[in-house]
Amino acid sequence: MTPVEALACERCGRRYAPADVEYTCPEHDGVAGILDVRYDYDALSDVLAGVLDGPTEDLWTYEPLLPVDGDPVRLGAGGTDLLDAPALGDALGVDALVKNETTNPTGSNKDRGSAVAVSRARQQGHDTVACASTGNAAASLAGYAARAGLDCRIFVPADLPEAKAVQPRLYGATVLGVDGTYADAYELCREVSAERGWYNRNAAMNPYAVEGKRTLGFELAEEAPDADWVAMPMGNGCSLAGVWKGLREFERLGVVDDTPRLLGVQAEGATAIYDRFVAESDDSDAAAPDGGAVADGALDGEDTTADSIDVGVPHNAGKACRALAESGGDAVVVSDEAILDAQRLLGECEGVFAEPASAAAVAGVRAAVERGTVAPGERVVTVATGTGLKDSASAREAVDDVISVDAAGQGLPEDL
Numbered sequence: 001m002t003p004v005e006a007l008a009c010e011r012c013g014r015r016y017a018p019a020d021v022e023y024t025c026p027e028h029d030g031v032a033g034i035l036d037v038r039y040d041y042d043a044l045s046d047v048l049a050g051v052l053d054g055p056t057e058d059l060w061t062y063e064p065l066l067p068v069d070g071d072p073v074r075l076g077a078g079g080t081d082l083l084d085a086p087a088l089g090d091a092l093g094v095d096a097l098v099k100n101e102t103t104n105p106t107g108s109n110k111d112r113g114s115a116v117a118v119s120r121a122r123q124q125g126h127d128t129v130a131c132a133s134t135g136n137a138a139a140s141l142a143g144y145a146a147r148a149g150l151d152c153r154i155f156v157p158a159d160l161p162e163a164k165a166v167q168p169r170l171y172g173a174t175v176l177g178v179d180g181t182y183a184d185a186y187e188l189c190r191e192v193s194a195e196r197g198w199y200n201r202n203a204a205m206n207p208y209a210v211e212g213k214r215t216l217g218f219e220l221a222e223e224a225p226d227a228d229w230v231a232m233p234m235g236n237g238c239s240l241a242g243v244w245k246g247l248r249e250f251e252r253l254g255v256v257d258d259t260p261r262l263l264g265v266q267a268e269g270a271t272a273i274y275d276r277f278v279a280e281s282d283d284s285d286a287a288a289p290d291g292g293a294v295a296d297g298a299l300d301g302e303d304t305t306a307d308s309i310d311v312g313v314p315h316n317a318g319k320a321c322r323a324l325a326e327s328g329g330d331a332v333v334v335s336d337e338a339i340l341d342a343q344r345l346l347g348e349c350e351g352v353f354a355e356p357a358s359a360a361a362v363a364g365v366r367a368a369v370e371r372g373t374v375a376p377g378e379r380v381v382t383v384a385t386g387t388g389l390k391d392s393a394s395a396r397e398a399v400d401d402v403i404s405v406d407a408a409g410q411g412l413p414e415d416l
């Protein structure tokens with residue numbers, strides 16, 4: 001028995017028994033009606049004390065709150081460090097903390113979603129899992145599939161960073177490089193998975209993956225109950241929406257009195273969620289950091305070095321916007337230049353090597369402080385969503401050159 005009560009359509013509100021639907025609401029075309037997992041909160045309340053008692057080893061510490069019925073796949077996702085970040089805080093003018101999701105087993109916060117989705121796939125008797133990905137979900141699904149003994153098929157845009165294409169293959173997955181955008185890969189994966197009976201972990205259309213991401217919200221509620229803000233990058237918007245769900249649930253269950261405001265950050269090349277948030281919130285002061293117009297790249301959505309948030313057609317924009325609004329939060333857009341500066345700042349200040357998409361959150365905090373959205377000295381958790389080690393080519397643009405020295409030390413700078 002899981003504590004799931006029903007799956008509710010985000011669009012029309014129809015509710016389904018978990019056994020009656022697998023992905024999206026059948027009342028709408030394509031994946032328009034994404035489903036939200038609803039819980040029996042009395043049941044969650046009953047098991048909560050046991051969950052909160054003791055340290056958070058990994059996300060399965062929260063197993064009684066997750067839609068998985070025993071026999072979870074364990075690889076070590078979750079239970080990540082929340083780091084004090086005094087040097088970063090000085091640089092940004094806030095009381096900074098970094099939630100270090102780069103240490104998840106395959107290097108990103110996607111592991112929280114994959115842990116739950118793959119556990120469910122195995123329980124339902126599927127032997128093959130699939131997803132479309134900008135890279136991290138691919139590696140994550142492939143790693144968890146290997147651990148669970150399932151086959152894995154991955155659809156990625158052909159131009160993704162080399163290491164992100166290697167990692168899932170190393171875990172034994174078959175990788176299909178789609179000549180097109182992430183949106184093309186997503187659609188193709190949906191069609192082929194349906195035809196061949198593969199279990200599809202695609203962002204947002206799989207209602208369960210995002211439930212694993214709630215655990216990041218649980219951890220933040222427990223570890224930083226006094227945070228004023230949580231800053232996160234947004235691609236499809238699943239990560240941010242999942243975190244908000246977890247934060248809200250822990251407030252509802254009485255674990256914390258308050259929830260932080262969310263700062264959602266997008267890159268200039270892919271601003272769809274930001275655009276929608278601004279359009280929906282008339283009195284929002286959301287704006288590009290320099291007050292300028294959003295770059296033209298927003299139109300094709302394939303124009304930022306932050307590949308993990310290079311999502312032209314986000315599938316969870318509605319939920320993400322609602323999370324931002326409910327939290328009293330805001331959205332900002334940052335340039336690639338600001339992202340690379342922030343990537344280096346995070347590395348130099350705190351020893352965290354995050355990928356550009358993650359560094360966007362740091363750049364977003366800087367922009368929000370400059371605009372007065374985040375007040376000086378406020379307590380801000382920045383989520384470092386993924387490791388930079390998979391994409392050293394991007395980071396290469398942010399760092400100094402190697403200094404060449406011969407074996408006798410010729411070339412060594414005097415002032416070093």
Ligand SMILES: *Cc1c(COP(=O)(O)O)cnc(C)c1O
Pocket residue numbers: 108109110136137203233234235236237238239240308309355357358385386387
């Ligand atoms: C997927 C991803 C994001 C964005 O998450 P969404 O759920 O698509 O909004 C941010 N950072 C990293 C490292 C990611 O892998």
Ligand SMILES: [Zn+2]
Pocket residue numbers: 009010011012013014025026027028033
């Ligand atoms: Zn519906």
